[in-house]
Amino acid sequence: QKEVEQNSGPLSVPEGAIASLNCTYSDRGSQSFFWYRQYSGKSPELIMFIYSNGDKEDGRFTAQLNKASQYVSLLIRDSQPSDSATYLCAVQMGTLTFGKGTMLLVSP
Amino acid sequence: GAVVSQHPSRVICKSGTSVKIECRSLDFQATTMFWYRQFPKQSLMLMATSNEGSKATYEQGVEKDKFLINHASLTLSTLTVTSAHPEDSSFYICSARDLRQGADFGGQPQHFGDGTRLSIL
Numbered sequence: 001q002k003e004v005e006q007n008s009g010p011l012s013v014p015e016g017a018i019a020s021l022n023c024t025y026s027d028r029g030s031q032s033f034f035w036y037r038q039y040s041g042k043s044p045e046l047i048m049f050i051y052s053n054g055d056k057e058d059g060r061f062t063a064q065l066n067k068a069s070q071y072v073s074l075l076i077r078d079s080q081p082s083d084s085a086t087y088l089c090a091v092q093m094g095t096l097t098f099g100k101g102t103m104l105l106v107s108p
Numbered sequence: 109g110a111v112v113s114q115h116p117s118r119v120i121c122k123s124g125t126s127v128k129i130e131c132r133s134l135d136f137q138a139t140t141m142f143w144y145r146q147f148p149k150q151s152l153m154l155m156a157t158s159n160e161g162s163k164a165t166y167e168q169g170v171e172k173d174k175f176l177i178n179h180a181s182l183t184l185s186t187l188t189v190t191s192a193h194p195e196d197s198s199f200y201i202c203s204a205r206d207l208r209q210g211a212d213f214g215g216q217p218q219h220f221g222d223g224t225r226l227s228i229l
Binding site: 034036043049099 | 114142150151152154157167201216217218219220221222223225
């Protein structure tokens with residue numbers, strides 16, 4: 001069964017710190033990886049997508065992909081209280097498969 | 109770009125009612141749209157893939173006669189929950205893939221509508 005695993009958290013970080021969110025996936029043939037942010041009661045919002053091994057940066061966000069280890073991560077620099085949300089990792093394995101999400105709490 | 113509009117945002121109705129949810133891609137064409145369901149504190153579960161001009165593809169365990177999908181144009185897909193019961197109460201979310209983004213091999217990002225919170229009394 002194709003799976004995407006995330007630590008449910010909550011991950012608590014102080015304002016200004018770096019938040020590191022991790023995700024592993026089971027299908028070695030996966031090529032497309034996505035990070036979504038979901039506020040409580042709202043639908044997911046795309047933050048980043050990454051296809052190649054290495055890092056991809058967009059503002060305060062950096063996605064990291066290691067296909068050999070079947071691992072993808074999201075770093076949030078200078079975390080803000082407004083970043084407090086559930087972060088969903090999604091992997092294209094035929095259909096798009098979502099992890100259960102990691103709740104991030106950024107304290108002022 | 110890549111805006112997906114979903115309507116209505118909330119529905120409260122009696123058991124046995126049929127409920128129709130609309131999903132529109134506003135600034136791009138979407139030959140394929142996706143319908144998800146999310147229960148509290150759970151992840152998104154794909155229900156079906158909606159294909160413009162052809163039948164939807166349903167995931168295992170999803171009743172196609174219960175959840176009717178119509179994708180009559182390149183910008184509109186509808187999900188009708190027929191004879192809804194309390195166990196159908198959930199957060200229903202549609203998404204569409206913007207083929208203008210991403211890589212040639214596919215896997216373009218999906219963009220989500222705002223979701224419909226369905227409560228069946």
